[in-house]
Amino acid sequence: MSIYIGPVFDMARQQFELIADHLAIPADERPRLLYPKRAVAVSCPIHRDDGTTAVFQGYRVQHHLTLGPTKGGTRFALSVDIGEVAALAVWMSWKCALAGLPYGGAKGGITVDPRALSLRELEALSRRYMQEMIPFVGPHIDVMAPDMGTNEQVMAWFMDTYSMYQGRTVTEIVTGKPVATGGTLGRREATGRGVIHLAERALHLQGIAPTGATAIVQGFGNVGSVAAITAVERGMTVLGVSDHTACYFDPKGLDIAALAQHAATHGVLAGYSTEALFDPAELLAQRCDVLVPAAMERVITPDLAARLQCRVLAEGANGPTTPDADRVLEQRPEIFVIPDILCNAGGVVVSYFEWVQDLQQFFWTEAEVRDRLNQILDRSFAQVMARAHQDGVSTRTAAMAIGVEKVRDAKRMRGLFP
Ligand code: GLU
Numbered sequence: 001m002s003i004y005i006g007p008v009f010d011m012a013r014q015q016f017e018l019i020a021d022h023l024a025i026p027a028d029e030r031p032r033l034l035y036p037k038r039a040v041a042v043s044c045p046i047h048r049d050d051g052t053t054a055v056f057q058g059y060r061v062q063h064h065l066t067l068g069p070t071k072g073g074t075r076f077a078l079s080v081d082i083g084e085v086a087a088l089a090v091w092m093s094w095k096c097a098l099a100g101l102p103y104g105g106a107k108g109g110i111t112v113d114p115r116a117l118s119l120r121e122l123e124a125l126s127r128r129y130m131q132e133m134i135p136f137v138g139p140h141i142d143v144m145a146p147d148m149g150t151n152e153q154v155m156a157w158f159m160d161t162y163s164m165y166q167g168r169t170v171t172e173i174v175t176g177k178p179v180a181t182g183g184t185l186g187r188r189e190a191t192g193r194g195v196i197h198l199a200e201r202a203l204h205l206q207g208i209a210p211t212g213a214t215a216i217v218q219g220f221g222n223v224g225s226v227a228a229i230t231a232v233e234r235g236m237t238v239l240g241v242s243d244h245t246a247c248y249f250d251p252k253g254l255d256i257a258a259l260a261q262h263a264a265t266h267g268v269l270a271g272y273s274t275e276a277l278f279d280p281a282e283l284l285a286q287r288c289d290v291l292v293p294a295a296m297e298r299v300i301t302p303d304l305a306a307r308l309q310c311r312v313l314a315e316g317a318n319g320p321t322t323p324d325a326d327r328v329l330e331q332r333p334e335i336f337v338i339p340d341i342l343c344n345a346g347g348v349v350v351s352y353f354e355w356v357q358d359l360q361q362f363f364w365t366e367a368e369v370r371d372r373l374n375q376i377l378d379r380s381f382a383q384v385m386a387r388a389h390q391d392g393v394s395t396r397t398a399a400m401a402i403g404v405e406k407v408r409d410a411k412r413m414r415g416l417f418p
Pocket of ligand 1: 071072073074143144145146147148175176318344345347348349351
């Protein structure tokens, strides 16, 4: 028995077992690689604006301590539970190892709809969560970052709360902070830009010119919106976008700048247009060159996988494709899958740059951040392609095999302690 239950952790476990089989990892070594080293659950009380007290449940899972501190985002969403957070922490481990970052994976979150809180309540909850986590985090222990439902402002509150308790400013305790509070240039855009950078690489391999290619993006948060904007900058036409409030599709292409403006003003896509409204269940199945799921996990099911009409599946979200859907995609070689732990790694790579800059108090230009990010993404992409070719496996199996293998090798050489 384990506390790590639920469909998302089951998915992380199934994926891991496939990779462990591929790498012929003995059965007795597997639990050490899969199960998180630590999990913390906290109750976070806040005063509501109406004077009542409310308590929210928060979590932080630190998957492994073998390569350095743990690293990963903090999610504020109603879906958050210990199983989901643990699965996301496991994926962060393989993602960081694939990119060659000196981190284990972590993830945290609070079970809350952040949109149902006032700004004051959101600040109170963010500060309380970090305060509860102070004994368990640190710049060389566990470094938080944004994820779904959190943003630069929440990171600034986290950093400020931690710093107040230390009695000095500790910028390196979180990444994804505003530039004005020790954040790095290019972090906010890093994930979405990385997704499109890799999509261009994949398009080339598919013999499709990025200029003039078509794209569909599900999710219009930090990852989806920047991916859509970057796609347009690279000469692509974005045919469809959606968030949890609305879905738009236009075969002639959408005005992404206007949609981004609308989302910035209203916080959501709803209300932008009535003519372009589209069925969200059918958006991902429309014909396009690049399909970017950048919302939730487990949206690409076997049925949808069989109906996809894209040439490149660029996974901006974590875990958007179920293992059953993967089996369908393996029978569809015309679709190039850029697996999540490669495709959305731009965020944590630039988080690493931010941590390094904060530790050194030596800051880089945006061009330096972009160049180094692209170098790491290109290296990872080449490693995944070489491994897929060498082992005769899918790009997902290749990417995860590289990540799992690095963690396993380090554990074998270090011993049982970490
Ligand atoms: N939440 C992001 C992810 O899932 C970023 C994590 C980080 O920057 O540490 O990769």
